[in-house]
Amino acid sequence: MLKNTPYEKEIVTIIFYTSGFFIVMAIVLVLFFYFSRKKITQKEIEKKDLEIQYQKELLSAVIITQEEERKRIAQDLHDDISSKLNIVALNSHLLTRPNLTDSEVLEITRNIIDLTSKALDNARKIAHGLLPPVLDKFGLHAGLQELCLEFSSLKDVEVHYNCNSNFSLLDNDRHLHVFRILQELMNNSVRHGKATTISILFEDINGFTNCTYTDNGVGFEIESSESKKGLGLKNIESRITFLKGTMVIQSAVNKGISVVFNF
Ligand SMILES: Nc1ncnc2c1ncn2[C@@H]1O[C@H](COP(=O)(O)OP(=O)(O)O)[C@@H](O)[C@H]1O
Ligand SMILES: [Mg+2]
Structure with missing residues (x-):
């Protein structure tokens, strides 16, 4: 019969406790990763839900506008x-x-x-x-020139239009969206902003056509109106999504509005 010396006993105890420690650590780590993974997935699902909800809102804005x-x-x-x-x-x-x-x-x-x-x-x-015939026959540039002329002659507003891009007639279907976006922005500037000056600039940046739109109207708090975006702004967003472009709107009370979008 073999008898453990006190030294060997001590080693066994140390090994026992160390393995116990590592096993507990492993369990804690596994549990930690499991729960944090679950939390992340839950967050991702919530984000996706919000996105879907937003897409639904955009779609219903399009349908309502169509019906109107x-x-x-x-x-x-x-x-x-x-x-x-x-x-x-x-x-x-x-x-x-x-x-x-x-x-x-x-x-x-x-x-x-x-x-x-x-x-x-x-x-x-x-x-x-x-559908303005000029837009259809002569393209976005001519269509916008006519639109600006109409606005400055009918309403008390000065419109500065500058175009450093070449619009191909082949892209007319896409350009109709750009035309509608600017039509809505100009209507908003006159109706809500009471603007007296509007400026529109087109330029080519990194293979994209960039449009910078500004007015000198009364502006509005974007943050507070985010939840009550009207049909007009929602429609603009869905048109931008359709064009696979991006848009940034900036405005503040008495600071006018600035909208930059590309397509
Ligand atoms: N250029 C602007 N100047 C001041 N306020 C604006 C301007 N554009 C939009 N707004 C504000 O944003 C709101 C939402 O606009 P919009 O989505 O076009 O809806 P609608 O024109 O039908 O009210 C407007 O009611 C207005 O308060
Ligand atoms: Mg509007």
Whole structure:
């Protein structure tokens, strides 16, 4: 029978405690990694959920805007065209009545000509509002020049437009989004900002086209209005996402607004 010396006993005890220590450490480490991993995954899921929620909001903004636009077009068609064509139809029926005097025929014909030309004018205006023909035929640069001219002639605002980029007509489908973004920004500057000066600059930076938009209006607190972004700003964001670009909006009360985006 072998008997352990006190020295050997001591070594066994040390080995026992050291292994125990390492086993406990290993368990603690495993538990620590398990729980922190779980926390990280949970955070990631929450972030993804927020992103999905935001995408949903953007999508619903697009749908609501589309419906509003349809409503507006339907109203325009009804008020400005259908009603006039109705009277034209009535007048045409009158013309078929027997025993009309020459002056009556003349008056009815004048009415018909007058109403038809008004309906034509309105149809042109509605079509122009939906898609400016200049933009379609001559591209973004010409479209924006016309838009700026319209704004500075109709509203009390000075528009400085500078373009150091070449817009290819081949990209017209994408450029329509840029046009709509600037249209909304300009409308906001006039409507909310009461701006008197707007400037728009296009330049090519690192293979991207960069647009810098500024106004000198009353501005607004971005932070506080972040949650109540209107349909206009949400639409701009979804157009930027569509263009695979980025955008930074800066504004403060009495500091105007500055929007920089690329595409
Ligand atoms: N250029 C601007 N100057 C001042 N305030 C602005 C400007 N652009 C946007 N805002 C503010 O941001 C809000 C959201 O704008 P927007 O999304 O276009 O919605 P809407 O124009 O339908 O109100 C506006 O109601 C306004 O308070
Ligand atoms: Mg708006």
